[in-house]
Amino acid sequence: MWLSVFVILITSISIYYSGEYFASASSKVGDYLGLSKSAKGATLDAISSSMPELMISLFSLIVFHEFSVGIGTIVGSALFNILIIPAVCVFLAPVVFKVSDEVVHRDGLFYNLTIIILLTAIFFSKEWSVSVAIIFLGTYFLYIFEIFRHGSTQNYVTNLLEFFKHGPKLPKKRVKKRKTKVRFEIGIMLFTLLIIAVSSYFLVEHAISLSHFLGIPPIIISFTVIAAATSFPDLVVSATNAKKGDISDASSNVFGSNIFDILVGLGLPIFIARLIKIPVIISVESMTIVFGLLASTVLVLYIFAEKMILTKPKAVLMLLIYLGLVAYTIFLV
Numbered sequence: 001m002w003l004s005v006f007v008i009l010i011t012s013i014s015i016y017y018s019g020e021y022f023a024s025a026s027s028k029v030g031d032y033l034g035l036s037k038s039a040k041g042a043t044l045d046a047i048s049s050s051m052p053e054l055m056i057s058l059f060s061l062i063v064f065h066e067f068s069v070g071i072g073t074i075v076g077s078a079l080f081n082i083l084i085i086p087a088v089c090v091f092l093a094p095v096v097f098k099v100s101d102e103v104v105h106r107d108g109l110f111y112n113l114t115i116i117i118l119l120t121a122i123f124f125s126k127e128w129s130v131s132v133a134i135i136f137l138g139t140y141f142l143y144i145f146e147i148f149r150h151g152s153t154q155n156y157v158t159n160l161l162e163f164f165k166h167g168p169k170l171p172k173k174r175v176k177k178r179k180t181k182v183r184f185e186i187g188i189m190l191f192t193l194l195i196i197a198v199s200s201y202f203l204v205e206h207a208i209s210l211s212h213f214l215g216i217p218p219i220i221i222s223f224t225v226i227a228a229a230t231s232f233p234d235l236v237v238s239a240t241n242a243k244k245g246d247i248s249d250a251s252s253n254v255f256g257s258n259i260f261d262i263l264v265g266l267g268l269p270i271f272i273a274r275l276i277k278i279p280v281i282i283s284v285e286s287m288t289i290v291f292g293l294l295a296s297t298v299l300v301l302y303i304f305a306e307k308m309i310l311t312k313p314k315a316v317l318m319l320l321i322y323l324g325l326v327a328y329t330i331f332l333v
Helices: 002-033 037-049 051-063 067-092 101-124 130-149 156-166 172-214 218-243 247-275 284-305 312-332
Strands: none
Touching: 002 037, 002 051, 002 172, 002 218, 037 051, 037 218, 037 247, 051 067, 051 172, 051 218, 051 247, 067 172, 067 218, 067 247, 067 284, 067 312, 101 130, 101 247, 101 284, 130 247, 172 218, 218 247, 218 312, 284 312
16 A cells, blocks of 8 residues: 555656656747747647646556546546636736636637537447547547637747748757757657656556555546646646736646547547457446536636636635535545
């Protein structure tokens, strides 16, 4: 038991620091590519900070055949993101935490769509097929397309292709230096991703061992301990942006991370599992925690919709709701 606790602690710390470096490098690449603040928060920032959840979901299903660990981690992380992160950012931001219309209308809309798709899949199928994975992944690509469709990000692909072909558009003396720097950041992303993957493998293995030792469903450990541990990179990214006063970055990262977690964090492992004939069974416990996520989503969007401002009293309410939902889920399961 104590070995599992120790490994969970060490791997969580490893994921936290690796995620921090990964997110920093990813953000610098996004700046070079000319992404707007909200677009960068919803794409590169969100994807980079959600890598631990994706890796845990992959290993839990493909290697350990415990899909409940993947669902518990992703839904628990989404709950943490939607309630804890904005609440913490309110107390760190030097300005009023006013969410932009773009974040609420674009990211909020797709997040609602994501929750509806997840609930529909759970209600209508207890064993998910490859078609469910395709719907999840297809919806995510639609979300990315919607971001690219906006004028603020229409040069993204052009900038990316120009960089790999000719390097940055700078005076010749600076081209080589800038190109080397960006490639160095990409190298950091790949190296830290490897560390996150290895750490996630051992985290899942010992979380399952600990749940068996304690005689509780693995989904409880994943929904609480693992979800909180893997959400710290998201918290770091949003908190850093909030301290700078970049509210659009901080808030769009929350929705973007949850959209990626659910659609790709579940969709990709399901797609791979079904290709290699691994069954994907949905448990009753999984349905319970998704209902908690749905309720919290409706609440947060209602709070954001009211003048687009999140105040400190509302932030405290969100923190209390998170604790209440976690306690209720643990008791119910």
